[in-house]
Amino acid sequence: MSEQKPISPWKYKPWWCQPWSILLTGVTLITGSWVLFKIIWLTVLVSVPILTWMGFFLLMWPQLMIRSGVLELHQND
Numbered sequence: 001m002s003e004q005k006p007i008s009p010w011k012y013k014p015w016w017c018q019p020w021s022i023l024l025t026g027v028t029l030i031t032g033s034w035v036l037f038k039i040i041w042l043t044v045l046v047s048v049p050i051l052t053w054m055g056f057f058l059l060m061w062p063q064l065m066i067r068s069g070v071l072e073l074h075q076n077d
Contacts, residue, residue, distance in 0.1 A: 009065035026054040
């Protein structure tokens with residue numbers, strides 16, 4: 001019997017929605033906020049929604065897609 005490879009939800013996403021691009025965009029925006037303004041409260045204000053977005057798409061979304069079974073349907077087609 002052959003082993004099944006783990007299903008990766010990332011192979012169904014375009015290049016601009018891959019983990020590396022999400023991390024790069026988030027870090028660039030947060031760093032850019034600090035470099036431009038050098039105001040800690042503004043950087044924190046920018047960081048909170050960006051880190052929330054990154055956390056959802058890097059940690060929660062892949063698990064939700066795997067658990068939903070949608071990827072298995074695509075793999076069987």
